[in-house]
Amino acid sequence: MQFGFTEEDERFRAEARAWLGAHADHTREDRRAWERALGGAGWIGLGWPESGYGNRTATLTQQVVWAEEYARSAAPPRCGHIGENLLAPTLLAHGTAAQKSRFLPPIATGEELxxxxxxxxxxxxxxxxxxxxxxxxxxxxxxxxxxxxxxxxxxxxxxxxxxxxxxxxxxxxxxxxxxxxxxxxxxxxxxxxxxxxxxxxxxxxxxxxxxxxxxxxxxxxxxxAGWRVAMSLLGYERGVSTLAMQIGFAQELGKVVRTALDTGAADDPVLRDLLVRQWAELRTMRWNALRALGGTGRTRRTGEAGEAGAAGEAGAPSVAKLLWAGWHQRLGELAMRVRGAAASAGPADWSPAAPYELDELQHLFLFTRAETVYGGSDQIQRTIVAERVLGLPREPKG
The missing domain is CATH 2.40.110.10 (Butyryl-CoA Dehydrogenase, subunit A, domain 2)
Known part of the structure; x- marks a missing residue:
């Protein structure tokens, strides 16, 4: 499998990088204004299988380019992604013409969340x-x-x-x-x-x-028809977002490594081995995501039907979730280990009325405790892979 970028993709990258470089310092307090800025420049709805709603479409590789450049730019967090990446493809697949006309343009322009x-x-x-x-x-x-x-x-x-x-x-x-x-x-x-x-x-x-x-x-x-529509929506979370997420993971891993060097924890052969393992596993996740995307075809857009490996594609999001959730959780644990005693959070006089301030790595550790549960627990993901991909007998329902 070859998943490379063409000259056209690189021109698209240059355009995305230039725009983000000029606008990514947009105030983080006004997240709605940032969504409107993205929409006004045509950056919302790149993965939709149809244009004409105020969006422009992009090839799969260009979607990867945009997602990666966005992550690298440290642009403000998105608050319109649920409408763009979940509801919009669902409406395009199942909605009426009136529903599409009413709801897609305000998503594309960043006006409705x-x-x-x-x-x-x-x-x-x-x-x-x-x-x-x-x-x-x-x-x-x-x-x-x-x-x-x-x-x-x-x-x-x-x-x-x-x-x-x-x-x-x-x-x-x-x-x-x-x-x-x-x-x-x-x-x-x-x-x-x-x-x-x-x-x-x-x-x-x-x-x-x-x-x-x-x-x-x-x-x-x-x-x-709610069950059919709801299950269709859950299938729109693809590897493009996973690749972008991995850019952030790499940045976090870099901070943990620098902390290990600063504290001397990197001199411990056990911790040093764990850091190397995190790096190797992150590279493996990237190759796995690229392989999954490569199987969908270079020009495929979100929501289009594919012919190759329907069963494997159905399980790809579950495999990706199992990989990144466990990896990220282990990174949070490792971040605390390389900090040593300094990882302890909060003063002795902490109270709910005056909560302590967490630094970036402490927040990473605490938040990642939930990642093997939310969005479908590890048990659910393994069941999906077992039943839908491997064809194993279904779990008995209590």
């Missing part, structure tokens, strides 16, 4: 167990959504939420579910509560729906 309403307190990895309901109003124009979602990234900033809800309350498991587009600006009907993490930050939220309204024409794929 989205969050994902999937997980619930009793339905995290078991997504078919959702209890949130959506009942039609008597006039038939709206649904009333009632229930609770949890671990909802960016809910406190989002304008819209795509919600998996039960429209047939008599159905069980994955039957009777629908995929609804729900506006978040509904005071008294939607409450967002940030979840405070042990890092001191609040990246996730609880969301409570109390009769929130969603228009009937904003059901994607039709009533009762």
């Amino acid at each position: 989205w969050c994902q309403g999937y997980s619930e307190p009793d339905a995290g990895s078991d997504l078919a167990g959702v209890r949130t309901t959506a009942v039609r109003d008597p006039d038939g124009t709206h649904y009333r959504v009632t229930g609770q979602k949890i671990w909802t990234s960016l809910a406190h900033e989002a304008d819209w939420c795509f919600v998996l809800a039960r429209t047939d309350t008599g159905a069980r498991r994955h039957h009777g579910l629908s995929f609804l587009l729900v506006p978040m600006d509904q005071p008294g009907r939607i409450e967002v509560r940030p979840i405070r993490q042990m890092t001191g930050t609040s990246d996730f939220n609880e969301v409570f729906f109390d009769g929130a309204r969603a228009r009937v024409e904003h059901v994607v794929g039709g009533e009762g």
Whole structure:
């Protein structure tokens, strides 16, 4: 497999690098303004299989170029990626013409932000167990959504939420579910509560729906097709984002290595061996991601059907998640080991009212504790690979 970059790709790289170099210092406090800047320059929606919504499309290799250059530029974190990378491809595959015309342009221009309403307190990895309901109003124009979602990234900033809800309350498991587009600006009907993490930050939220309204024409794929649409959406997380993530991983590994040199921990042959292993495993992850992308074809765009290795492609995101989540977690542990006693966080008089400040490596360690759980636990990922790729018998359902 050869995954190289053409002269056209390198011209695209030069354009991306120049634009990011001129704009990446954009204020980090105004994340919406940064999304609008990206959209105005045509950098949102590169991976969509269609243009014409204010976006431009790019080949797979150009998508990799953009993702890597973005990571290298230290540009502000994205807050529009859920709409761009998850909802938009889903609408392009399953949405009506009216839904595409209404929702894709504001995503492409960075004007509207989205969050994902999937997980619930009793339905995290078991997504078919959702209890949130959506009942039609008597006039038939709206649904009333009632229930609770949890671990909802960016809910406190989002304008819209795509919600998996039960429209047939008599159905069980994955039957009777629908995929609804729900506006978040509904005071008294939607409450967002940030979840405070042990890092001191609040990246996730609880969301409570109390009769929130969603228009009937904003059901994607039709009533009762929610499971099919939801599973399709989960398949849009591809290796392009994994490669970009690895740029950040390499930067973090470099900081850990420099810390080991500064503290003298690199003189310990055991720690030195672990650092080398982290470097080697990161290189292996990159080759694995390139191999997976190479199998999809050089010009493939997100959402297009492929002919080669459907089963293997179905398991590729799970393999990638298993690799990077475990690797990143071990890096966080190693970061603390090379720091020694200085890794201990916080003063003796710490209290919730006056939380301590974490440095970058301490934050890395604490946040990565969750990475083998969120986005599908290691057990779930291994089950997907076993059943969908290796063809092993399905796990018995309790």
